[in-house]
Amino acid sequence: MGSVRVTPGESSPSLGQAGELVAPSAIRGPSAAQIPLRIEADRGHPLHEQISEQIRLLITEGKLRPGSYVPSSRQLADQLGVSRNTVLLAFSRLASEGYIEAAKGSHTFVSHGYANSWPLHGYAAKSSAPTKPIRRPPILFRGEPQQLVHPGRKPIFDFFVGRPCPHCFPRRIWRRLLLKRLASAGSALSEYPHPAGLLELRHAVADHLGTARGMNVRAAQILIVNGIQEALNIIARLFVRPGTPVAIEDPCYRGALSTFESYGAEMIPVPVDKDGVRVDHLPERALSFVYVTPSHQFPTGETLPAGRRIELLNWAARVGAYVVEDDYDSDFRFDGPPLTALAGLDSSASVIYLGTFSKSIGAGLRIGYLAVPVELAEMAIAIKAILNAGQSWLDQAVLADFISSGSFARHLNHVRSVYRSRRDCLLDALREHFGKVDVSGHQGGMHVMWHLPGSLPTAATVQATALNHGVGVYSLRSAVGFDFSQTPYSTRSLVLGYPALTEEQIREGIARVARALM
Ligand SMILES: Cc1ncc(COP(=O)(O)O)c(C=O)c1O
Numbered sequence: 001m002g003s004v005r006v007t008p009g010e011s012s013p014s015l016g017q018a019g020e021l022v023a024p025s026a027i028r029g030p031s032a033a034q035i036p037l038r039i040e041a042d043r044g045h046p047l048h049e050q051i052s053e054q055i056r057l058l059i060t061e062g063k064l065r066p067g068s069y070v071p072s073s074r075q076l077a078d079q080l081g082v083s084r085n086t087v088l089l090a091f092s093r094l095a096s097e098g099y100i101e102a103a104k105g106s107h108t109f110v111s112h113g114y115a116n117s118w119p120l121h122g123y124a125a126k127s128s129a130p131t132k133p134i135r136r137p138p139i140l141f142r143g144e145p146q147q148l149v150h151p152g153r154k155p156i157f158d159f160f161v162g163r164p165c166p167h168c169f170p171r172r173i174w175r176r177l178l179l180k181r182l183a184s185a186g187s188a189l190s191e192y193p194h195p196a197g198l199l200e201l202r203h204a205v206a207d208h209l210g211t212a213r214g215m216n217v218r219a220a221q222i223l224i225v226n227g228i229q230e231a232l233n234i235i236a237r238l239f240v241r242p243g244t245p246v247a248i249e250d251p252c253y254r255g256a257l258s259t260f261e262s263y264g265a266e267m268i269p270v271p272v273d274k275d276g277v278r279v280d281h282l283p284e285r286a287l288s289f290v291y292v293t294p295s296h297q298f299p300t301g302e303t304l305p306a307g308r309r310i311e312l313l314n315w316a317a318r319v320g321a322y323v324v325e326d327d328y329d330s331d332f333r334f335d336g337p338p339l340t341a342l343a344g345l346d347s348s349a350s351v352i353y354l355g356t357f358s359k360s361i362g363a364g365l366r367i368g369y370l371a372v373p374v375e376l377a378e379m380a381i382a383i384k385a386i387l388n389a390g391q392s393w394l395d396q397a398v399l400a401d402f403i404s405s406g407s408f409a410r411h412l413n414h415v416r417s418v419y420r421s422r423r424d425c426l427l428d429a430l431r432e433h434f435g436k437v438d439v440s441g442h443q444g445g446m447h448v449m450w451h452l453p454g455s456l457p458t459a460a461t462v463q464a465t466a467l468n469h470g471v472g473v474y475s476l477r478s479a480v481g482f483d484f485s486q487t488p489y490s491t492r493s494l495v496l497g498y499p500a501l502t503e504e505q506i507r508e509g510i511a512r513v514a515r516a517l518m
Contacts, residue, residue: 034079035064035071047082051090059099059110069107070100143262146229146255146480148363155472157509161299161447161479162359163500165422168415169362173407174398181397188393195385196377197224197369198396204403205355205369213330214344215353221377223370223384224391227363228328230384231354231370232259235324237383238376239288240265247290247321249277251476251483251490253298256291256326269484272297274440276304279311289322289352294342295330299481299495301441301449309342316350322373324352331360331412333444334420349373357399359446360412367391367399418499419446425503426496426510433514447479447497451488456517458491469516471509 035058039050058064071079073087080087091108094100102108150160196202202219209215225231232255240246242264248257250269261267270290271278276297282290292312294304304312316323325342333339343353356368372380384390402408423442430437430450438451456462459475466473476483479495498506 034075037076037080039080039082047080048086048089048093051076051080051082051087052093055090055094056097056099064110066110066112068110070109072108141262142264143258144254146253146258147478148255148480150472155467156470157501157505157512158472159496159498159501159509160472160474161495161497162363163497164359164362164446165415165418165499168411168418168499170402170407170411173402177398177401177405178394181394181401185394185397188397193390193393193396195390196381197222197391198393198400200404201396201400202369204400206371208403208408209341209343209353209355209371212338213327213355214340215371217343217353217371221371221374223372223377223380224396225368225370225384226366226388226391227358227368228326228354228356229255229259229368230387231368232256232324233387234370234380234383235289235352236260236263236265237387238379239322245283245287247282247287249292249297250485251299251481251487252291253293253326253328254480254482257482260291267484272300272302274300274302275308276300276302277308277312279308279315282312282315284319286319287321289324290316291324291326292342293326293328295327295333295339296441296443296445298326298328299441299447299449299476299479300489300493301443301445301447303339303443304342309345313342313346313348313350317348321350322352323350324354326354328354328356329359329445330355332416332419332446334416334423335443343371349375352376360408360415361399361402365395365399367395415499422498422501422503422506423448425506426498429507429510433510446499447495449489450494450496452492452494459494460491462494462513462517465516466513469512471512471516473513 035055037051037054039047039054041047043050055064055070064070070076070091073084073091076087077084091100095102098111098113100108101111148162150158199219201224202222205222205224206217206219209217223231223234225234236259240260240263244263244265245268246260246265247268247270248260249272251272252269257267268283268287270281276294277290277292290312292304294309294312296303312323315321323342323346327341330339330341341351341353343351350373352373353371354368355371357365358368370380402411426448427437427439427442430439434453434456438453439448440451441448452459452462457465463473463475463478473494473496476490476493476495479497481489481495483490501509
């Protein structure tokens with residue numbers, strides 16, 4: 001280990017408030033801020049030793065990690081109100097012990113030689129172990145997260161659900177709008193945004209829902225949320241306490257189920273058939289709400305026909321329940337005109353509508369929207385404020401411009417045609433290798449469900465075999481779906497998402513599955 005070199009031009013990380021405790025993660029990296037040292041001049045203990053002891057402790061406790069930058073001697077001297085020589089003395093001691101070192105002409109940093117002894121749980125590490133076991137409060141959270149990030153190593157050809165085409169993201173126009181908004185942001189980035197969302201965006205979403213989904217909704221009823229996932233949490237906070245009955249499709253979207261269960265809901269499964277949710281199986285009693293995916297049932301992909309839509313709305317008005325309509329991928333309808341949303345048919349203010357830009361633009365944006373009946377708006381906004389005080393202003397502003405300039409509509413037309421071709425390609429590939437195939441959900445959305453012929457093994461076996469050949473195809477439960485009891489959907493059906501794969505990849509992926517199963 002070399003000794004610490006301090007050069008006059010030593011570049012310096014910015015300083016925070018003196019004596020402030022800095023979270024371990026914030027200490028890492030070239031922008032290292034102040035480190036939490038406290039020295040006492042009247043302790044009768046040499047100052048350089050107080051400094052070296054405390055830095056040593058930060059390193060051994062894992063709070064200053066190997067490779068992390070230590071503030072320059074000049075900064076530290078300023079921070080602590082001591083002479084620079086005192087700090088240099090402390091540094092030189094630490095360097096000779098191998099705790100810190102200096103890169104040529106650059107910062108001083110925690111030695112990499114320390115990496116092996118860096119504690120795994122640095123935050124929790126204490127210098128002395130407690131003598132008596134500590135009794136902690138019980139963890140009340142119950143829930144299993146939805147697995148939207150691909151589990152494990154990605155296969156070469158991955159038909160995982162819910163992934164838009166990565167090359168379709170409107171990068172060029174997004175960049176232009178982003179820079180324009182950044183240049184004229186004023187105080188918008190330093191102030192808290194309105195918890196309900198940017199008014200311009202709420203207006204743009206309300207207009208879009210009018211044209212695209214036949215809904216008559218005002219901006220005051222729209223909340224901009226962190227994806228549908230947050231909207232589900234807001235709804236659960238509105239209505240669910242431990243033991244609250246909530247009806248849900250069976251099979252259903254795992255993210256919705258997990259959310260409601262985590263608030264203690266008693267789930268009432270309502271079966272799904274080839275026309276979507278069986279409305280005649282809904283209980284004839286007061287319920288807070290039923291959660292449904294009428295445009296493209298998740299995961300079967302079926303569309304709820306007009307007759308059942310009316311029955312569902314009549315049921316809701318009769319028993320006084322809300323219908324939570326998750327319209328996650330309805331921007332993509334390939335065959336026939338777009339459907340009117342349930343919320344567009346609703347004349348008794350029974351529908352709470354959820355939409356997202358995760359599928360139409362990109363899931364990484366984390367922007368969705370919630371349209372609520374007027375009487376729920378104030379409460380829903382209060383919950384959003386409690387949850388996270390609103391969405392990022394910049395992203396909302398760019399999105400508002402993207403929609404109101406007409407770019408969103410053009411983008412959707414383009415992406416729709418790309419996805420339609422990929423859907424056709426997938427169906428052709430399945431037919432080419434497996435003959436007549438039984439597929440549902442192909443009329444729209446971003447995935448299809450393939451009901452396996454009797455000649456093929458179970459969904460789980462096909463999934464495992466395909467994976468061994470570099471292809472990801474997914475059984476209902478591994479595709480963010482859930483069913484309450486084993487049905488042919490769980491054992492004999494596969495969910496195939498296709499927009500993220502090129503046509504060539506789709507053809508090769510399905511060909512590999514066919515070869516693997518021979
Ligand atoms: C039915 C359904 N709802 C909601 C979502 C997630 O939406 P968001 O990304 O807006 O949270 C998904 C994701 O695949 C989904 O399948």
